[in-house]
Amino acid sequence: MTKAIMLQGTGSDVGKTILVAGLCRLAANRGLAVAPFKPQNMSNNAAVADDGGEIGRAQWLQALAARVPSSVHMNPVLLKPQSETGSQIIVQGRVFGQAKGRDYQRLKPQLLEAVLDSFATVKQGRDLVIVEGAGSPAEINLRAGDIANMGFATRADVPVVLVGDIDRGGVIASIVGTHAILLDEDRRQVQGYLINKFRGDVSLFDDGLKAIESYTGWQCFGVVPWLKAAARLPAEDSVVLERLVKNREAALKVAVPVLSRIANFDDLDPLAAEPDIALVYVRAGERLPADAGLVILPGSKSTIGDLEEFRANGWDKDLALHVRRGGRVIGICGGYQMLGRKVSDSLGLEGLPRSVDGLGLLDIETEMAPEKTVRNSAAHSEEYDAPLSGYEIHLGKTHGPDCARPSVTIDGRPDGALSADGRIMGTYLHGLFGSDVYRQKLLASFGLEGEGQSYAGRVDAALDEVASDLERQLSPEWLRSFLG
Incomplete structure (x- = not known):
């Protein structure tokens, strides 16, 4: 039986992409046949999968981390924004059409079948599939017909781990608030949570962990520090461009x-x-x-x-x-x-x-x-x-x-x-x-002479470093539950 685990975030840009990539590399380093999966992605950063067709660059990177060829089934639905209200829809690597937000909501039941078909394809011959959600499951206004988060997780019966970003502040409220407004069936799908992007002495957050557990009953599977190696990996979307500006002097x-x-x-x-x-x-x-x-x-x-x-x-x-x-x-x-x-x-x-x-x-x-x-x-x-x-x-x-x-x-x-x-x-x-x-x-x-370093080698080394950091920081018991 292929195991699966899904990382969902309390919001966008909480670090799910890098965590999935790091876990894929950690599993691959342990000899597991692992693959990434993201039911729905919204990004104009696209890649051409090894089997042809478009997927998100993030899933291409995660496949690289897993040391497997990338496939259109790893990201069966890709939305590429063309205007403030409309996007091009890519389904299993091919252009499906264009739709504005309200029209797209009506398409979701049809697209869920394509998502489940792709998930079954990705699972074939794998020991483990690590799934990445999109946005937040707390967007309950979008829960009906959802294919990106709990709609997929409950239909495919994949356990969920919630990821909160402490760097942006309000992480206790974001996790507790998510617990409070989830449907009962969605809440039962959540195994526990991770705190991501922590800076400083982790013990200073012990009382925060106790508070989250008292409100939710969820277990913390680890407090992940700011991963320095992540800066050497490709960023998924333009939301991060503000942080990529370099003000240093150079030739x-x-x-x-x-x-x-x-x-x-x-x-x-x-x-x-x-x-x-x-x-x-x-x-x-x-x-x-x-x-x-x-x-x-x-x-x-x-x-x-x-x-x-x-x-x-x-x-x-x-x-x-x-x-x-x-x-x-x-x-x-x-x-x-x-x-x-x-x-x-x-x-x-x-x-x-x-x-x-x-x-x-x-x-x-x-x-x-x-x-x-x-x-x-x-x-x-x-x-x-x-x-x-x-x-x-x-x-x-x-x-x-x-x-x-x-x-x-x-x-x-x-x-x-x-x-x-x-x-x-x-x-x-x-x-x-x-x-x-x-x-x-x-x-x-x-x-100029340039650094002379292999860029592909730099990315590969960064993936190994992220995997090592996660192995040190995450709960060994939780890792054993799906890595063996």
């Missing part, structure tokens, strides 16, 4: 404008790990820094909408000045499309049918098309003669004179574009900075 400042539908921003993590780079995320109301040597336009789930926001922030003028000063620009996926002369969406795939002027830094045009490109790819940098590996997730076909100077080749075909002077580059390939050779040659073009 090269790289500016990244943060737009509302930023996607796959973990492309930038390998650069953030370089000590000679100060990666600066620029928010609305701020100027692109004049001393930046490189500006990177990352992916976007809504290219035209984000392009209009880019102009509204005045960043088009800042970017033009940056280029006139001799600065360089890299655009990835949606950012690549923005660099051209025009972006057209005659079918209204991103909203209303329209065509808008691009930033005009590359002599290219993009037409949105209904066929979505989703694939893992082996590639090669034409700029630096360096091997690359990554993935493509995009709508749209791009053409124009600058495409005659492709920046990369993907699976043997030309992709992207370079300006005549070589200072403006765009590509549809995600993950190019993860290539150690490419990254070092990029830094060398700015006169």
